[in-house]
Amino acid sequence: MSTSACPIINKNRLSQPCGRKIVNRSILIHSCCAHCAAYTVDYWRKQDYEVTTLWYNPNIHPYTEHQHRLEAMKSLAQEMNLPLVVAEGYDIIAYFRQVVGQEAERCQYCFRLRLSRAAETARQRGFNAFTTTLLISPHQKHDLLREIGYKLAEEIGVDFLYTDLRKRYSDSRRMTKGLALYRQQYCGCVYSEWERYTNLTKSSRGADTPSVNIP
Numbered sequence: 001m002s003t004s005a006c007p008i009i010n011k012n013r014l015s016q017p018c019g020r021k022i023v024n025r026s027i028l029i030h031s032c033c034a035h036c037a038a039y040t041v042d043y044w045r046k047q048d049y050e051v052t053t054l055w056y057n058p059n060i061h062p063y064t065e066h067q068h069r070l071e072a073m074k075s076l077a078q079e080m081n082l083p084l085v086v087a088e089g090y091d092i093i094a095y096f097r098q099v100v101g102q103e104a105e106r107c108q109y110c111f112r113l114r115l116s117r118a119a120e121t122a123r124q125r126g127f128n129a130f131t132t133t134l135l136i137s138p139h140q141k142h143d144l145l146r147e148i149g150y151k152l153a154e155e156i157g158v159d160f161l162y163t164d165l166r167k168r169y170s171d172s173r174r175m176t177k178g179l180a181l182y183r184q185q186y187c188g189c190v191y192s193e194w195e196r197y198t199n200l201t202k203s204s205r206g207a208d209t210p211s212v213n214i215p
């Protein structure tokens, strides 16, 4: 494998590859939002992966919020010269069929829904591996993400690449600061929006509802 020397940060654009970079490893990164994607993409590029991102987030409600976050992701992709696959449709019904009645454990169904699409897309399109930007967020259930990622890798037959990027969460947000991208105020689902704006504490909420969760 040969690579050309290339500064990762260009003063005008984020992480724009310069010159031709020849790589033989490819990764599909499921992206939950532009702000978690920025550093994650740079990280995997620095590991010499050819990076493509996947947008599949039917957990983001309502639809207009989903579209705001998708537009931000598209702007980042343009800024980073980053291929972005946008999954067709908005599987909100599939999301609710998974979580209704299991709200306390909803995040595991939500992770599995999104990561299984990433794994299937990676296998169908011939990527060497898949991962997710959710691994950069200190607000997500990190161990659960890792467990589900490895399980799906076995089931679907494509490698899951795990790395703990939580210490880089602020760096990722610093990278997108000057880009005037839409910034979300809650994790995604209506449950998390409700928690965010009522500012409930675990003790006042009771056992059935999980804590506030912003990606």
Ligand code: SF4
Binding pocket: 059, 060, 106, 107, 110, 111, 187, 188, 189, 191, 192, 213
């Ligand atoms: S809180 Fe976030 S991760 Fe959990 S179910 Fe809602 S959108 Fe998914």
